[in-house]
Amino acid sequence: MENINEIPRDQGIDHSLTLLKEGYEYILNRRKNLQTDIFETRILGKKAVCLGGKEGAQLFYDQSKFQRQDAFPNRVVETLFGKNAVQTLDGEAHRHRKKMFLNVMTKEKVDNFLDIMKIEWERALDEWSKKNEIVFYEEMKTLLCKAAFKWIGYPLHEDNAETFMNELGAMFESPAAFGPEHWVGRNKRNRMEKKMEKLVEKIRSDEVQVQQDSIMHQFVFYKDLDGNLLDAETAAVEIINILRPVIAISVYINFIVMALAQYPHERVKLKKHPGYTPLFIQEVRRFYPFFPFAAAKAKSSFTWNGYAIQEGTLVLLDIYGTNHDPNLWDNPDEFQPERFANWKDDRFSLIPQGGGNVETTHRCPGEQLTIETMGMALDYLINKMDYEVPEQDMYITMNTIPSIPKSKVILKDVKRVRESIH
Secondary structure, three states, X not given: OOOOXXXXXXXXXXXXXXXHHHHHHHHHHHXXXXXXXXXXXXXXXXXEEEEOHHHHHHHHOOOOOEEOOOOOOHHHHHHHHOOOOHHHOOHHHHHHHHHHHHOOOOHHHHHHHHHHHHHHHHHHHHHHOOOOEEEHHHHHHHHHHHHHHHXXXXXXXXXXXXXXXXXXXXXXXXXXXXXXXXXXXHHHHHHHHHHHHHHHHHHHOOOOOOOOOOHHHHHHOOEOOOOOEOOHHHHHHHHHHHHHHHHHHHHXXXXXXXXXXXXXXXXXXXXXXXXXXXXXXXXXXXXXXXXXXXXXXXXXXXXXXXEEEOOOOEEEEXXXXXXXXXXXXXXXXXXXXXXXXXXXXXXXXXXXXXXXXOOOOOOOOOHHHHHHHHHHHHHHHHHHEEEEOOOOOOOOOOOOOOOOOOOOOEEEEEEEOOOOOO
């Protein structure tokens, strides 16, 4: 019979304030201090077990042991995901719903998005060149918003782009916020859902027409396991859930500019060696903070490595900390793209957008689109744009989620290096 060990504990009554103070580093700090990849804590008065590292990620993405239903705090559901979203489903219901997303993440669809992005970037570059300076993060959110709506088959009017960008941006900028900022994000999501729900109903009634081969059409007319159309509210939530993550790529693109500014020698390597680009992109995804942790609940009681995890226990996987785990990465707090030269993806070590098999787990289905979009952005920033990065506050705090620098990255004197569309 397996010996049962007591799970190491973070001593204290409740650690909610400490989590807010330490943010991304909360779980990793305790894993280091307690010298363990599993420990127990209390968040908002509830027991939670925190996991990290490769083995912890492998356990967390074991679909037979964990469920996502009721795992996320209501504030996250009400801002980031939406009710009855694919991220909150389990089992066959999750796999069936996720096919809706996987079906539109084919190479052909991703290439189509990149073609649209290229056109939007060229247009934006013309506008940027007329200005003394731009706030790059805000510009990228708008650019990605326009591209995303065009990609799904429902192009925005120019006058509406900023409104939609602000509403979608608030969804990933506010889940971890408290007070007015959080409620602003929640209200913006509610407004967006109502608008999208009305649009779904109009498309279904032929009042608004979209191309039958468009992503919008596929989502509007997607059927559940019983062969019934998703209710309009759920369809609206999922349409938002394909748009929102695309706009959120702006955070990663911001990190690219920061990395080029903070590590100027990397620009030389990227210019000389085109094959260096994928290494650089993976290191940006590993090094900079995006998602802090993922949440699930134990389906039933089980033991793992001699530790007992009880049914219904909230379990948090250390996303940021696993990407900075010294047992997985040499000098994890140093920016070293070369580490990926001979790296073999095992699906559980580099997990900025989740781990495991993308088709069966809750790993982000848009990961490849994210990587390809970052690659296009890097190409523009290295080869097709000339710009200055003036002195500014680029410091990112580890207790702000997502971690966006105070300046939001200001670029000056943006100019085109060469025409990229002939």
